[in-house]
Amino acid sequence: MFFKNNIKGSIKSLLLVVVFLFVILFCSVSEIRLDKQDNFAKGLPVLQEISLNETEIPEGLANIETDTLLTNDFRVNIHNWTNTERIYHLENKAGTYVKNKYKGFSSDLRIYYKSQLVFDQRLSKGFFENPEESAFWNNAILQTVEVDELKSIEQPLIHIRFYNPVQEEFKAYQIKVDHLGEYDLQFISGTNLS
Template identity: 65%
Template sequence: MYFKNNVKGSVKRLLIVSVLLLSIVLCSVSEIRLDQQYNFSKELPILRDVTMSEIEIPEGLVDIEVDTLLTNDFRINIHNMTTDQRIYHVENKENTVVKNIYKGIEADLKIFYKRQLIFDQNINKSFFKQQEESSFWDKAILQTVEVDELKSIDKPLIWIRFYNPTLDVSKAYEIQVDSKGVYTLQIIDHTHIS
């Protein structure tokens, strides 16, 4: 009996000593220590901090009306307003994800000659859209509608530009309207409108 109790006591002591030694070894080896995980996670790109931000372009809502009087008896009224169309474009930069929200804009273009309305058109992409370029027009937004006052000596010249943020491509057009309201529309190649 004494031998049985003595063996049980020896086994217990041996187990306690081995657990103590094992815990000392595990806590002292730097590759195994739990508080070293922070340094380990810096090596993994998946565990890095990534910030996300949203940018609305243009910020807020647009409702701008501009009247331009020319010396040749023409008056041009451009009324720009925000639509409910939104184009989402996500950019991945180092440690940052930027979600750009491009708001659609439409413009009402009215041209008067000697106080008489001769041209009244809602300027949006359906006025310009061409079937063979549907990849551009699906996510295009109206960017600018402006009068070129210096080139509007005989008849008004209006510049219009559309932008597709997903393709990063622009298309520019010009409209010229005579005193009877007859207009000509043509695309402007390789020209940047400011």
């Protein structure tokens, strides 16, 4: 009996000592941790206020269809609409961060000659994309598709422009379509279309 009580007493006192050591260890670690955080916070400079604005370009959804009648028996139908493609670009302007969300566009181009459909093409990046220029095309969106009425004397001349908001670069093309639906696609160097 004496031996059992002595073992129980030893175990109880050993447990008390271990618990006491854990309490001391835990309290000292917390104080060290708090001291380090205070010293770390004292070393930081005062931060300036920064605001974040978000802009959608264009705002809302777009669904635009235009018909252009030319004097040379051609009719050009362009149907543009916003698609699900989005390009995000973050700009810092004097303490304000502006998150621009550029919406992608798709466009259907239909050209009629004497009321007969001669050209029907969905204009997207894939139609123009060059794999060697993937840095541009990864963040490019279709910006404009328009008829150059002044230069469409014999056959329709269509200008197409893509914009990469991350690189702030443009790529422009022109398509000429004849009365048989044969087309000639050309790259336009520079950012101006005309």
